[in-house]
Amino acid sequence: MKYLYKRILIILCAAVPHLATAQSLLNKTVSIDAKSKPVGEVLKTIGKQGGFYFSYNSELIQDDSLVSLSVKNKTVKQVLGILFDKNFEYTETPTHIIIQPSAAMYWYAAGYVKDVVTGEGIPNASVYEKTQFVSTLTNELGYFRLRLKDRNKPAVISVSKSWYIDTAITIQAGAKQEVKVAITPKSFELDSFVVTQKTGVEGNWLSRMFLSSKQRMQGVNLGKFFADKPYQTSLLPGLGTHGRMSGQAVNKFSFNVLGGYAGGVNGFEMAGIFNINKTDVRGVQLAGIFNMAGGRVSGLQVAGVYNHVMKVSEGWQFAGIANLVNDELAGVQIGGAYNHVSGGIEGVQIGGFGNYSKGVIAGVQISGAANYADSTLQGTQITGMGNIATQKLEGVQIAGAFNYAHDTVAGSQVAGFANIAGDEISGTQVSAMFNYAKHVKGVQVGIINIADTSSGVSVGLVNFIVKGYHKVVVSSNEITNLQVAGKLGNRNLYTILAFGVNAGNQRAFTGGYGVGRQFNISKRISLNPELTAHQLYLGDVNYFNGFFRLDVGVHYKINRYISAYAAPAYTICYKDQITTPSGYRNDLPYSGIYSNTHRNFWSSWVGWSFGISIF
Structure with missing residues (x-):
């Protein structure tokens, strides 16, 4: 970097050979009368008189240093000699005089x-x-x-x-x-x-693309030496104000035209392409492509593609594609595609495609496709496709397709298709299709609910508890002389799927669904109230016939597998079919006890049922 200006001069001189005949900028004459003026102002005055500009490193020449100078018709070179003695040497370009340290220094x-x-x-x-x-x-x-x-x-x-x-x-x-x-x-x-060439940012595959082998070696050798600096400017790592020592500088302000390499940031850093920091970043870090911090980040990271923090992130990360934290996240990650945290989360992950956390999540994961928690989930997962928690769920999973918790669920799972709990659920599972839990202590709501054991409640079309309530019931009632029903669930709540037929010259067909509960009165006697809704077919599909029915059955357990029951039943019927074809029942509504005919085809009565329950 120290010889960069000389290289620029050689290129310019080769491109503009006619300058050899032009008057030297250093030989132009100027007159200056300055008393206690800032040196930067004096140099501007000289440049204005000579029609050129000065270029110099502000660390070598302090612009606000006060000088007094009075000269008439002296060359620029003579005036600079008076100002700076022999501490500097001067190089000319067509429009600039470049001030550089003298080799004698x-x-x-x-x-x-x-x-x-x-x-x-x-x-x-x-x-x-x-x-x-x-x-x-x-x-x-x-x-x-x-x-x-x-x-x-x-x-x-x-x-x-x-x-x-x-x-x-x-x-x-x-x-x-x-x-x-x-x-x-x-x-x-x-x-x-602990300290080798393959640890820290120097060992990362991405930073190795931009750091030379000498820079990486220097970073390993000087791993514990850092110095606070007010600022850094650089073109690329090693081509900047701190040269080869850039990796040991912790800067308050860092501006990197293409990319920069520093020990850390305690303020603000910006780069056109990338920022690489060996240790902590406190403040704001902006990059067109990626940011990488070998330590903690406390503040804001914004990158067009990728942010990587090798320790804890306690701020906000925004990336066009991905964010990666090797330790814990105590802030916010927002990635266009993917977010990855190797530790726990006490914040928020928002990814266009997916989020991953290896540690405990006490925050929120939101993604378009998938969320993965490789530990206990105490927060919330929301995704368009699927959520996975490999350990205990104490929070909420919401997914468009499925939720999976490998361990206990003490929270809630809500999915468009399926919920699975590998162990006990004491919370809630709600899905449009399927729920599974090893043991249910809470609530399942879905078309199909399956569990190994259950002391909770399952609400669905099919509720199958492996060690639960499974009954096949053959019965007769005042509407059909034969009805077969399957009952699945547990004693707290079971579902009923029933089909009935009235054989003979007064045919009728029914199909119904309902729920029931068993109350044990004694070792052999139980009371089973059941509420069902049935479709009634009387020979013509153009009519709507149906009824609601409440049966209160008294069951007597004959042995382990068989019980007999009898039940009074109250029925409310809607039947807009006035006449029936030959061979179908035409005596409904039933003229039993407390039979009543209401307006608009409605009727009600008290009926009966009895039968045998198997299993």
Whole structure:
């Protein structure tokens, strides 16, 4: 980066050869009379008189520094010499004078880094000066050459290498000198494997595409050294204000034209393509493609494609495609396609396609297709297709197609097609088609409800409890002399599906559905009130005939499998068929006890039924 301006100059000079005949900007004459003026203002005045602009690093020249200067008809070069002495050198372009540090300001420390045990040179060791924030890596022989500023102060040179103890030496400032630094290997311990080249952002496949091998090695070597910096500007990782040390800088403000690599952010960061941070991000992080943080994120992450947090996320994540958190989420994830949390959730996941959480969910998952909770769900899952909770459900699952909870359900499952609970349900299952639970202590509502055991309530067309109430009843009543009914559920609530026929010259056919409950009076006697609705066919499909019926049966248990019953019954009938074809019953409404004929084809009466119940 320090030689970038020189490269630009070479390109411009090659493209514009006629400039050789033009007057040098440094040789133009100017007159300045300034008393206690900011140096930035003085440079603007010089540039305005000469018809050009100055370009310089604001870290080297402080714009607000006050200077006094009075010159007449002096060249620009002479005026700059008065202002800055010999600390800078100047390069011209057609429209700019670029101010750069003079080579005389720098000095070099060089030498070898060797293993104190073997005496061999150590390659890829980081050699750096913390105060000046400069660094380099040793070559394959362990040799290094580090450029330093300020010839008047000694420098403390630090050496870091993974699996070695950090070492520092002090060298006197001055001319180029060669030193030897011997570093000691660490004792072999299990936690030595914690920091390797495959951990953190340096080991991530995506960041490896944008970080050079030297940058990744430096990040591993200097894993515990970070410095707070006010800002960073960069074109790409390594091409910016902090150079090779960008991965160790925690910036308050970071602007990365294409992409940036930093130790962390404690304020605001923005990039045209990507941001990569080794540690925590506190504040706001914006990127056109992706953001990656090796530590925690407390704030806001917005990326056009992807956000990745390797530890806890305590803020908001917005991504065009996906968000990934390796630890817990205590905030909000909104992804165009997918959100992934390897820990628990105490917030909200909203994904266009799916959401995944490995830990406990005490928040909300909302997706277009699927939600997956690989632990206890204490919150809510809402999706267009299916929800899965591999452990206990203490919250709510709502799905357009299905819900699955592998363990106990103490909350609610609502689905357009099916709900499945692998263990006990003490809450509610509601579906348009099918519900299953190993044991029901709560409520099931669906067309088909199945359970192994049940002490709760199942409401549906078919309620099958494996260890529940299963009866086949053969009976007779005042409408049909033969009726066969199946009864499924448990004693709290069972469903009834019945078909009847009145044989002989007074034919009638019935089909009905209803519910009942059994109250045990004694070991052998029970009372079973049943409410059913029936369709009545009397030889002509063009008429609507039907009746509602309340039977209160007294059952006597003959043995384990057979019981007999008799019941009074109250019937309310609607029959708009005045006459019936030959061979069909024409004596309805029934003229029994308390028989009444009402308006608009309605009638009622008290009737009877008796029969045998099997199983």
